[in-house]
Amino acid sequence: MSVLRFDMIAKLDQAEPLAEAIRSELVQVTAVFDAQLESDQPCVNALARHIEHYRGKMLRPMLVLLSAAATDRWPAGLARILPGHRVLAATVEMIHMATLVHDDVLDEAELRRKGRTINALSGNEAAVMLGDYLISNAFHLCSSLGDPRLNLALGKVTNTLCEGELVQLSNRGNWELDEPTYFEIVRRKTASLVGASCELGAELAGANDQVSRALGRFGEDLGIAFQIQDDVLDLMGTDDEVGKSTGRDLAKGKLTLPVVKLLRGECSDSRVRALDLIQSNDAVGLRAKVVESGSLEAARNVALGLVHQAKGQLACVPPGPVRDLLHTMADAVVDRSA
Numbered sequence: 434m435s436v437l438r439f440d441m442i443a444k445l446d447q448a449e450p451l452a453e454a455i456r457s458e459l460v461q462v463t464a465v466f467d468a469q470l471e472s473d474q475p476c477v478n479a480l481a482r483h484i485e486h487y488r489g490k491m492l493r494p495m496l497v498l499l500s501a502a503a504t505d506r507w508p509a510g511l512a513r514i515l516p517g518h519r520v521l522a523a524t525v526e527m528i529h530m531a532t533l534v535h536d537d538v539l540d541e542a543e544l545r546r547k548g549r550t551i552n553a554l555s556g557n558e559a560a561v562m563l564g565d566y567l568i569s570n571a572f573h574l575c576s577s578l579g580d581p582r583l584n585l586a587l588g589k590v591t592n593t594l595c596e597g598e599l600v601q602l603s604n605r606g607n608w609e610l611d612e613p614t615y616f617e618i619v620r621r622k623t624a625s626l627v628g629a630s631c632e633l634g635a636e637l638a639g640a641n642d643q644v645s646r647a648l649g650r651f652g653e654d655l656g657i658a659f660q661i662q663d664d665v666l667d668l669m670g671t672d673d674e675v676g677k678s679t680g681r682d683l684a685k686g687k688l689t690l691p692v693v694k695l696l697r698g699e700c701s702d703s704r705v706r707a708l709d710l711i712q713s714n715d716a717v718g719l720r721a722k723v724v725e726s727g728s729l730e731a732a733r734n735v736a737l738g739l740v741h742q743a744k745g746q747l748a749c750v751p752p753g754p755v756r757d758l759l760h761t762m763a764d765a766v767v768d769r770s771a
Contacts (some may be wrong), residue, residue: 597621
């Protein structure tokens with residue numbers, strides 16, 4: 434299993450100092466995150482502390498920091514990481530956490546990161562309000578940077594996230610969902626924030642438009658690949674393996690790429706059988722069907738193609754440990770089981 438872990442970085446030439454530097458920065462990002470959520474109300478603090486269990490790979494904060502470092506050659510690139518990057522990294526992680534809390538409500542999920550979800554512990558009302566609290570704190574924190582461009586950019590991203598969720602909700606139970614609509618949902622719901630993490634991290638470091646946009650495209654490609662792999666894990670994994678409630682896409686009538694490919698590629702009789710499996714929530718039968726039909730492999734190939742495309746966006750990044758690490762992270766996005 435390949436996970437976004439720093440023990441992978443040690444294999445890269447000159448990467449250990451980079452690993453230590455990013456590790457140190459992430460500790461400070463976490464401190465900014467926790468300080469921002471501190472309240473004078475104990476009940477709020479209790480819920481906010483539970484958010485620690487939602488913290489996983491820290492993909493978006495890492496991309497903010499690495500995109501800043503990518504704007505110059507190693508090791509000079511580390512000087513490009515400014516105190517404002519810690520605030521930006523905490524902000525994008527806060528927005529991401531809010532979407533997870535709200536998603537768990539929508540999906541009626543009970544498990545995340547091998548722990549109870551907020552809605553399972555405290556009910557949907559508390560979870561919805563905590564998600565709102567995270568969003569409002571994210572923009573309060575971002576405003577402390579005094580750069581309206583960042584607020585406008587992240588405001589646009591959160592609008593896009595909500596639009597993606599609404600499009601997905603409107604297509605629940607739509608067995609005719611096509612691939613363009615699927616990718617539009619994923620681009621909005623997942624890839625937009627990952628792309629913004631890269632683009633804004635580079636912009637804040639003083640990168641020109643060409644470099645910032647290239648890193649933004651890298652993040653978008655990576656975000657779509659990440660979501661496809663999440664779809665695969667939700668369909669094929671177990672709660673214990675993945676560390677969160679699985680099978681929620683099928684239970685909620687949300688078609689993901691392996692299933693879209695299955696339904697679009699089947700002859701009429703086989704399609705009826707596939708629809709029967711979906712509508713009866715037969716996860717075991719559906720898993721066998723997507724494997725047998727080649728739809729699972731086809732979806733994974735799309736994700737691998739996006740990773741390759743993402744790496745191609747990094748031609749503007751100077752060769753060295755930072756670019757190597759971004760390549761490693763891209764590979765790890767699709768080579769993971771959690």
